[in-house]
Amino acid sequence: MSISTVSRALNDRPDASEATRKRVHEAAAKLGYVPNQSGRSLRSGKMGTIGFMMKTGPEFTGQGHTHFFMNVLDGVQEVLLRHKLDLVALLCASTENADDYLRRVVSRGVVDGLIISNTRRVDPRISFLAECKIPFVALGRSTTDVGQPWIDIDFETIATESVNRLVAKGHKRIAIALPHDDINLGHVFHHSARRALAAHGLKLESNYTYKSLPNEAGGYGIAQRIIEAGDRPTAIVLSNESSVNGLYRGLMEHGIFPGRDIAVIGRDSPQAKYLSPTLTGFHQSLHDLGVALGEALLASMPQYASIYPLGVVRKLWPTALMVGESDGFTAR
Amino acid sequence: MSISTVSRALNDRPDASEATRKRVHEAAAKLGYVPNQSGRSLRSGKMGTIGFMMKTGPEFTGQGHTHFFMNVLDGVQEVLLRHKLDLVALLCASTENADDYLRRVVSRGVVDGLIISNTRRVDPRISFLAECKIPFVALGRSTTDVGQPWIDIDFETIATESVNRLVAKGHKRIAIALPHDDINLGHVFHHSARRALAAHGLKLESNYTYKSLPNEAGGYGIAQRIIEAGDRPTAIVLSNESSVNGLYRGLMEHGIFPGRDIAVIGRDSPQAKYLSPTLTGFHQSLHDLGVALGEALLASMPQYASIYPLGVVRKLWPTALMVGESDGFTAR
DNA sequence: AGTTGACTCGGAAACGTTTCCGTGATTATT
DNA sequence: AATAATCACGGAAACGTTTCCGAGTCAACT
Numbered sequence: 014m015s016i017s018t019v020s021r022a023l024n025d026r027p028d029a030s031e032a033t034r035k036r037v038h039e040a041a042a043k044l045g046y047v048p049n050q051s052g053r054s055l056r057s058g059k060m061g062t063i064g065f066m067m068k069t070g071p072e073f074t075g076q077g078h079t080h081f082f083m084n085v086l087d088g089v090q091e092v093l094l095r096h097k098l099d100l101v102a103l104l105c106a107s108t109e110n111a112d113d114y115l116r117r118v119v120s121r122g123v124v125d126g127l128i129i130s131n132t133r134r135v136d137p138r139i140s141f142l143a144e145c146k147i148p149f150v151a152l153g154r155s156t157t158d159v160g161q162p163w164i165d166i167d168f169e170t171i172a173t174e175s176v177n178r179l180v181a182k183g184h185k186r187i188a189i190a191l192p193h194d195d196i197n198l199g200h201v202f203h204h205s206a207r208r209a210l211a212a213h214g215l216k217l218e219s220n221y222t223y224k225s226l227p228n229e230a231g232g233y234g235i236a237q238r239i240i241e242a243g244d245r246p247t248a249i250v251l252s253n254e255s256s257v258n259g260l261y262r263g264l265m266e267h268g269i270f271p272g273r274d275i276a277v278i279g280r281d282s283p284q285a286k287y288l289s290p291t292l293t294g295f296h297q298s299l300h301d302l303g304v305a306l307g308e309a310l311l312a313s314m315p316q317y318a319s320i321y322p323l324g325v326v327r328k329l330w331p332t333a334l335m336v337g338e339s340d341g342f343t344a345r
Numbered sequence: 346m347s348i349s350t351v352s353r354a355l356n357d358r359p360d361a362s363e364a365t366r367k368r369v370h371e372a373a374a375k376l377g378y379v380p381n382q383s384g385r386s387l388r389s390g391k392m393g394t395i396g397f398m399m400k401t402g403p404e405f406t407g408q409g410h411t412h413f414f415m416n417v418l419d420g421v422q423e424v425l426l427r428h429k430l431d432l433v434a435l436l437c438a439s440t441e442n443a444d445d446y447l448r449r450v451v452s453r454g455v456v457d458g459l460i461i462s463n464t465r466r467v468d469p470r471i472s473f474l475a476e477c478k479i480p481f482v483a484l485g486r487s488t489t490d491v492g493q494p495w496i497d498i499d500f501e502t503i504a505t506e507s508v509n510r511l512v513a514k515g516h517k518r519i520a521i522a523l524p525h526d527d528i529n530l531g532h533v534f535h536h537s538a539r540r541a542l543a544a545h546g547l548k549l550e551s552n553y554t555y556k557s558l559p560n561e562a563g564g565y566g567i568a569q570r571i572i573e574a575g576d577r578p579t580a581i582v583l584s585n586e587s588s589v590n591g592l593y594r595g596l597m598e599h600g601i602f603p604g605r606d607i608a609v610i611g612r613d614s615p616q617a618k619y620l621s622p623t624l625t626g627f628h629q630s631l632h633d634l635g636v637a638l639g640e641a642l643l644a645s646m647p648q649y650a651s652i653y654p655l656g657v658v659r660k661l662w663p664t665a666l667m668v669g670e671s672d673g674f675t676a677r
Numbered sequence: 678a679g680t681t682g683a684c685t686c687g688g689a690a691a692c693g694t695t696t697c698c699g700t701g702a703t704t705a706t707t
Numbered sequence: 708a709a710t711a712a713t714c715a716c717g718g719a720a721a722c723g724t725t726t727c728c729g730a731g732t733c734a735a736c737t
Contacts, residue, residue: 015687020725030685047452051392052723055383055692062455069419079411087401090438099450102434106422118431120379123394229619262619287561287594289621347717352695362715384693387722 023048062099063310064124065089066115066138068131070107080282081254081299082130085152088303089128089310096317098125112137119145126310128152132163133195148314150306150326155197160325162309164302167329168198168252171295172205174334175250175278180213182343184276188221188246190235190256199224202252221246225256232256236263239275247344251279257292258284277339291337302330355380394431395642396456397421398447398470400463402439412614413586413631414462417484420635421460428649430457444469451477458642460484464495466529480646482638482658487529492657494641496634499661500530500584503627504537506666507582507610512545514675516608520553520578522567522588531556534584553578557588564588568595571607579676583611589624590616609671622670629664637662 014037021029022037029037040046054060067082090100101124105114115138119127125148129138132153142149143159151163172189179187189206192199207217223238225231235256239245240263251257257279261271271277272290279285281296309326311317346369353361354369361369372378386392399414422432433456437446447470451459457480461470464485474481475491483495504521511519521538524531539549555570557563567588571577572595583589589611593603603609604622611617613628641658643649 016724017688017726018686020723021686024725028685033685047454049387049723050453050455051383051387052692053725055381055387055694055723056725058692060383061453069415069422079415083401083411086436087439090401090436091440094438094441099453099455100436102436104418104422104432104434106426107419108423109426121382121393121431122379123382123431229615233619258616258619262621265621283561284590287565287590289594289597291594348694349696349718350716352693353716356695360715365715381693384722385695387693387724388695390722 060123060125061097062101062124063089063093063126063128063307064101064103064118065128066103066105066111066118066130068107068111069104084299085303085306088300088305089307090303091300092304092307092311096311103127112141116141119147126314128306128310132197134197134200135195136197148310150310150313152306153197154201162313162326164306164309164326164328164330166198166297166302167332168201169205169329171280171332172202172250172252173209174295176206176209176213178334178340179248179250179276179278180210180215182248182276182340183345184248185215185344186221186244186246186248187215187217188223188235188239188249189217190223190225190231190249190251190253190260192227192252193224198252206250227253228255229259229262232259232261233263234259236260236266239264240267240269246275247342248276248278248340251277251294254280254282254285254294257288261288272338272341274342276342276344279339281335285335285337288337288339290339290341292335293337293340294335295332296335297330297332305330392455392457393429394433394456395421395425395458395460395639396433396435396450397460398435398437398443398450398462400439400443401436416631417635417638420632420637421639422635423632424636424639424643428643435459444473448473451479458646460638460642464529465527466532467527468529480642482642482645484638485529486533494645494658496638496641496658496660496662498530498629498634499664500533501537501661503612503664504534504582504584505541506627508538508541508545510666510672511580511582511608511610512542512547514580514608514672515677516580517547517676518553518576518578518580519547519549520555520567520571520581521549522555522557522563522581522583522585522592524559524584525556530584538582559585560587561591564591564593565595566591568592568598571596572599572601578607579674580608580610580672583609583626586612586614586617586626589620593620604670604673606674608674608676611671613667617667617669620669620671622673624667625669625672626667627664628667629662634662 018029018033019037022034023041025034065086093100103118105111127142127147127149129149130152132151132155134156136155136157139151139155139157139159139161149161151161154163154165176187191203210217223235225234264271264275269275279292279294281294285292285294308321309323312321312323312326350361350365351369354366355373357366397418425432435450437443459474459479459481461481462484464483464487466488468487468489471487471489471491471493481493483493486495486497508519523535542549555567557566596603596607601607611624611626613626617624617626640653641655644653644655644658
């Protein structure tokens with residue numbers, strides 16, 4: 014039994030007889046033989062792995078943030094498993110620059126495709142990946158556009174609907190919590206909120222826009238600024254899932270109760286309905302988002318494009334409002 | 346300039362002259378050449394990557410859980426980067442069996458070493474890895490002991506100190522929230538709490554031990570059981586970081602306020618001091634835990650053992666109490 | 678009965694490294 | 708000055724797989 018026959022049998026090629034295929038598979042199982050991945054990929058040029066790049070470290074451990082990724086990743090993997098592709102999370106340490114890290118890991122050639130997240134407004138990773146001609150999809154839009162596929166949460170709708178809902182409840186002084194300007198979603202959120210307010214003849218005051226980290230401390234900081242404001246906002250929209258704890262705490266320490274004294278609209282997460290008051294927030298199906306991301310990536314890989322004839326996926330991911338108690342306060 | 350010379354120069358071997366080393370490095374940078382990882386590892390038998398196995402999916406997205414991992418991973422990577430090793434998170438989808446997954450990824454031979462987490466009381470992964478002779482370290486002990494290195498949070502101290510503190514505040518009816526029996530920490534926690542209570546002449550009633558999922562819903566379920574108890578506990582110890590939200594909510598819905606009507610001791614996490622009341626809980630330095638894990642792994646790899654002469658690391662990770670408001674209630 | 682085609686399979690090349698071995702040149706030693 | 712030792716480098720083998728090519732067997736068709 015020659016080496017080439019074994020290879021053909023294990024890969025279930027048509028030019029290996031049914032009988033030998035079975036014999037080889039049985040022998041392999043018995044001897045505990047598994048093909049060497051290095052030899053395989055050296056020859057074929059394919060690694061059989063897809064990378065999902067994300068950052069680790071203290072600043073990226075907000076409740077919503079990690080919950081978000083764990084569920085998206087779960088969905089991505091569901092798709093990849095269908096094609097015997099493995100998903101690995103490429104963890105960029107907090108101490109390392111994201112662009113350098115990506116460069117390093119890509120040139121190492123350990124992944125056949127990539128998903129990047131936390132896209133920035135101008136994101137050098139995108140141009141780099143395009144240059145490398147490695148298939149990738151971005152979770153989040155960017156102004157850096159090389160025709161890459163992306164899927165992004167529909168922040169326009171979230172911002173617009175949040176504002177509309179609050180205005181309908183009589184609010185006129187509406188504040189917005191935004192991430193750092195670099196992050197693309199911050200810009201989109203900001204822009205959409207401003208436009209929605211304008212549609213009601215309202216203006217987004219600059220002292221009502223709070224740039225803050227998407228974590229507990231960030232939320233607490235927002236509360237401080239609300240307290241200190243001369244003309245306090247009567248409602249606030251949070252663009253992330255993680256800062257609500259800190260916001261609640263900070264407000265309550267000054268006797269301001271969300272839902273009673275101020276309206277809060279945020280983003281849904283597992284804790285949303287266990288907060289007091291429960292959070293009114295926008296929900297997305299994260300597992301399905303992961304599935305869509307995986308399929309978008311495969312669609313951009315020549316080997317799989319015929320199975321997923323989706324073209325270049327550029328999709329806003331739908332969102333739905335989960336009504337809780339936090340926006341119960343109406344300003345008339 | 347021959348292929349072998351280039352190889353030697355790029356790897357900074359002593360048998361390449363200083364001049365050629367510099368020339369080669371410059372040329373490589375200019376041409377954008379990077380060594381092919383497949384060829385490299387095919388020849389050397391080493392991959393240059395370390396895997397950290399963890400599960401994804403809805404049931405593993407509790408606040409504390411993911412925060413825990415993100416910080417530990419950050420520490421691990423800090424160590425690995427010193428030796429140009431890459432850390433990849435091996436994500437086992439919620440739909441896949443953890444043992445099968447590990448078998449698959451290990452036999453693929455894509456990692457030189459492994460860190461496993463969520464060790465179970467009897468954990469087939471440990472015996473499998475020992476069989477494969479692949480270096481690994483376990484985050485958490487197990488009764489499956491093949492002499493592997495491990496690091497584990499000091500749950501004995503957490504359980505014992507929690508009980509002691511509550512007893513000192515006059516509590517006699519103390520409840521404990523525990524994970525599923527399979528998980529080793531559950532057993533340790535249970536055992537230690539029982540012993541600590543016994544030392545004070547108290548008994549851990551079986552209807553005060555709540556097996557629950559380490560997430561918000563689990564905490565809410567515990568609240569239900571506390572409410573329904575004929576003889577309500579006056580204090581509860583949570584073994585995880587994630588269920589506190591649900592517990593608070595569930596209790597407050599029935600007018601029972603943590604810190605005022607019942608004492609709660611839990612585990613520290615970023616949200617602990619932003620809860621109302623702030624949580625009294627045990628804290629660990631997670632980044633440093635990750636560093637220790639990384640060093641323990643390297644110590645068990647022949648190539649690095651001389652740099653980290655630690656032997657087989659088996660270490661309980663220290664913990665410290667962060668005092669908040671949640672255990673303010675005293676039962677006299 | 679001879680030719681053709683389909684079907685299996687073995688041999689060998691190739692993927693890109695690392696490393697052993699050998700060789701020539703230079704320097705140090707006797 | 709002759710020998711020995713060191714240094715720098717080129718050639719070639721090897722890692723384990725996939726795939727091209729050729730060859731053999733057997734059945735079917737003219």
